[in-house]
Amino acid sequence: MAKIFSSKLLIPFFTLFTISCSVLARPPRVLPPFRVGFYQQSCPPAEYIVHKYVSKFVRLNPGLAAGLIRLHFHDCFVRGCDASVLLDGPNSEKESIPNKGSLRGLEVIDAAKAELELRCPGVVSCADILTFAARDSAWKVGNIYYDVPSGRRDGNVSLILEPLLNLPPPFFNASALRDNFARKGLSLDEMVTLSGAHSIGISHCSSFLTRLYPTVDPTLDPKYAAFLKRICPPPVNGTTVVNPTVNLDSFTPNALDNKYYVGLKVNKGLLTSDQTLFNSPLTKKIVLNNAQYGYAWATKFAAAMVKMGKIEVLTGSQGEIRKNCHAVN
């Protein structure tokens, strides 16, 4: 009996006792407005519902996974992840050169939002739906899973000029890409890692036509260039007559994997902004590493997507929860 009260046991016992008491006595904790599982109380099925629609749509058309991941990027780089890219209007972001005619996956967001408004009206933001949809797309086509914080609120401004001022154009070189991503708080490694999203999806000829005509870009594999020229006709009088699409990754176009980097090693990067990552000494080593270590790349990709999803988010009482992702309330 006496042994139990030896000082050796007594001190830790009292320490534990006081710690647990202070935890119990603390007032209810205020949860942060931006956190993993934000909708756990307010709309428990939120993430499941988005996942359900992504699965359904992507099964029918794997290209929509690429569309959703790109939509999230185009949202976050312009006014932060506030769903400004989803707003309709003659002078909205949708009408800008980087977006017009090339956005995909909007119908997935609409389907998820419609069910969420029935189940939990006015609760789940369009910005979070888009973030979840991009995350679930990476899972569907890349087996890449990550948790994302939520609690983003929707903005009410979307300006046609802003995508061109914030999104990198396809003709940028490695240092210009680095500077562009740095302005959004993303590192050189994160820039190269996120470019791996070009392991899925398509590009219109207009995004790389200057690499084919009037002369073929010497950093483009000649056979690949010949193939591209067969698909993309030369401009007539300086204007593109037809504008077909080509897979961004010629090896595994529907799998989000590191084969994109293997393509860069053999001069099969489709955009100037892709091939420059291998040709510039600034980023070459990162490309070689990503090409060799697929699992390490996937881990970095997940972390960089989470980070991109945190750019300039509106939280708490900022912004609003849109009823319809196409318009402000």
Ligand code: HEM
């Ligand atoms: C590094 C700078 C980047 C540039 C210059 C760039 C540029 C482009 C261009 C020009 C296209 C083709 C658009 C078209 O012609 O239809 C495209 C497609 C795409 N981009 Fe990027 N991008 C960049 C980074 C990113 C990032 C960071 C992501 C996402 C994490 C991303 C995801 C995608 C996806 C998935 C597609 C295919 C879309 C589809 O198939 O619908 N890109 N990008």
Ligand SMILES: *[C@@H]1O[C@H](CO)[C@@H](O)[C@H](O)[C@H]1NC(C)=O
């Ligand atoms: C990259 O592009 C910038 C401007 O866009 C230019 O000033 C710079 O010289 C280019 N760097 C290389 C290595 O070509």
Ligand SMILES: *[C@@H]1O[C@H](CO)[C@@H](O)[C@H](O)[C@H]1NC(C)=O
């Ligand atoms: C190209 O432009 C020239 C002069 O502007 C014109 O004569 C010619 O018909 C045009 N060609 C086509 C195919 O539009």
Ligand SMILES: *[C@@H]1O[C@H](CO)[C@@H](O)[C@H](O)[C@H]1NC(C)=O
């Ligand atoms: C936009 O949202 C802000 C709150 O973030 C609000 O003060 C403002 O009145 C809204 N503007 C429009 C046009 O809805």
